[in-house]
């Protein structure tokens with residue numbers, strides 16, 4: 001989408017769900033457009049976001065202090081980064097992807113593949129108990145949300161169109177992850 005398209009979307013902002021607003025704002029930032037009309041207050045009202053804030057060792061105020069605004073919007077409020085915007089979308093090094101909030105090891109590079117969707121995609125998490133699954137009916141869709149089992153932060157979603165016998169595609173925000181290379 002070009003700058004004009006994004007500005008058109010901004011004019012529709014009040015009608016766009018909050019998660020979508022985050023995507024548009026992220027894209028606007030990426031192309032250097034600033035808008036004073038729409039600012040995040042950090043007071044998310046989504047059920048998922050509220051549920052997230054009720055668990056984990058850190059309070060919401062802690063997370064706001066510890067995370068950048070972009071990471072906070074994704075990890076603690078369930079936003080989604082713009083496709084192809086994240087540093088791990090097209091990234092092929094050997095190592096471990098850790099939770100961007102708490103540092104737990106979540107995904108291994110061996111399971112990463114290029115799904116062509118613009119987000120880092122994995123066939124499975126690093127372990128069975130590494131992530132938790134939650135029904136997400138926001139944005140007019142029924143999806144399965146994936147969160148970090150250790151700190152309950154939002155990571156992305158899992159879909160049933162992946163390769164291999166399990167057929168899973170874990171579609172994860174780059175900003176929800178930190179990559180640690182394997183030491184050679």
Ligand SMILES: [Zn+2]
Pocket residue numbers: 099100101102103104148149150151152153
């Ligand atoms: Zn975590």
